[in-house]
Amino acid sequence: MNALIPSFDFQRIFIAPWTSGFETFGWIVLMGFLVTAACGLVGNFLILRRMSLVGDAISHSVLPGLAVAFILSQSRSTTAMFLGALAAGIVTTVLIELIHRKSRVKQDAAIGIAFTSLFALGVILINLYAGKGGVDLDQECVLYGEIAFVPLEPPVMIGGQSFGPTPVVRMALVAAATALLIAFFYKELLVSSFDPALAVSLGINATLIHYALMSWLSVVVVSAFESVGAILVIAMLILPGATATLLSHRLPVMLGLTLLHAAVSAVLGMHLALWLDCSPAGAMVVAGTVLFKSAWIFNPTDGLLRRWFWTRLEKPVIEAT
């Protein structure tokens, strides 16, 4: 047993990261929170639009976008990466729409075709160019990322003052921009998600909103990529929103719960990773899943437990009347 489950040292796992190790673990937790928050906020709208799979698709098909950007620019500059990801995201969205509209293939199948083909293209491009021309794009890194290295990244220095590791600062900007964009375009997002036909009849360009959302999704995905990888991104696009869906019927409340979910899963995930000595990104997803399951089971209005009590306790009363 001891070999499977590491010993639980409360001091090392729960106290130390907040006292002696804060400079390292603080950045990891913050990064986890920012990634989960940004992904979760966008993810809420994906879930509402029944497009959860599109998040999955775009986080995969960003790969060829990155590869092409590297090949063309011969650098790993942030700008090139963003542009490559953005282009890939838009190409994926257009491709899905095109396959869906211009053939008899349904949308879920269209998503499956679009992202697997683009992902495959990305793999081939990296294979072809990985050794040549100095393109170093690690497939492992793209898929799994490594959030633990975040504190070691060079900090952003403005006027001699350090603002934290570059990926964290970048992610903070993206997360803040995500929140602001949702706040500014809340009513357009709301009406075009709920009733696209009404949106168009009100003069709101639902197609434009769709592409804008997809483009922003690409931006969020690519900025989260390096530190946490595609797999965590996919999980974090869906988990916070899905958890919030179980707990509230009001979109603003759901968006708030999404942020709470992000914070709690980042902190719990970090502790879990310390205990099991595993990837913090993976541990954060596990923590987020635990939160989802807790909401599913213990939700006081219609959780599993409550439903169980309904069928056991309340049904006989109905039968008696």
Next chain:
Amino acid sequence: MSAPENKHPAAIAPADISLEVHDLTVAYHKKPVLWGIDLVVPRGKLVGIVGPNGAGKSTLIKAAMGLLPVSSGWVKVFGEPVKDNLTRIGYVPQRESVDWDFPVSVMDVVLMGRYGKLGLLKRPTKADHDKARECLDKVKMLPYANRQISNLSGGQQQRVFLARALAQESDLYFMDEPFSGVDAATEVAIVELLHELKSRGKTLMVVHHDLPTARSYFDMLLLLNMRVVAFGPTNEVFTNDLLQSTYGGRLTIMSEVAEAVRAKD
């Protein structure tokens, strides 16, 4: 198929025209759904759009609002292209077309009717909230304002959609089967509301499924089956011959039509 019968196109002064459709053709996957629709609808009329399943009733109102790509033809609303006059159009989609589990309240849905008049980046003001409450009160749904929409019955959902359309404060309304799946009380309430809107000079284009009630509800009828079979005052258009050519001799429906025509005599 009989030639389109459009009773008064030339007789209406341009200022009295609410909706004008010219040679509108819509196709899905190269199969025409609507073919050469010509229509001139006067202001202040309550128009029922009837026809068999697949006749293109919903397609017609969606195309008229610019929600669908059209193969040919044009649509003018109050003398201008429909795109320039969207704020004067109100829309009640089919109830089934939206997800009623969506995390919004009744109030949120009615407020959406105000979005067209708000600009980008603007939030609904107190005046918009007041207007929404007033519209909810008109359909007797004010006590439900803070309910989540999934807790509503079919009739209540339809009333919410009508309140939203009222909140749009439009001059021309397109309604897609507002009577489908509603209770008797709601049906009466909707008819009253339609007549009230009409009396205030609004034009209403209502897709309707039920022939017998179509006769009593609407002052004009548009008989549609891919083409305009007939368009005119209800008592002129609701005839055995025209209904037969609309429904194309479908037996199950023919008995219904015969009954409806008998009821008229």
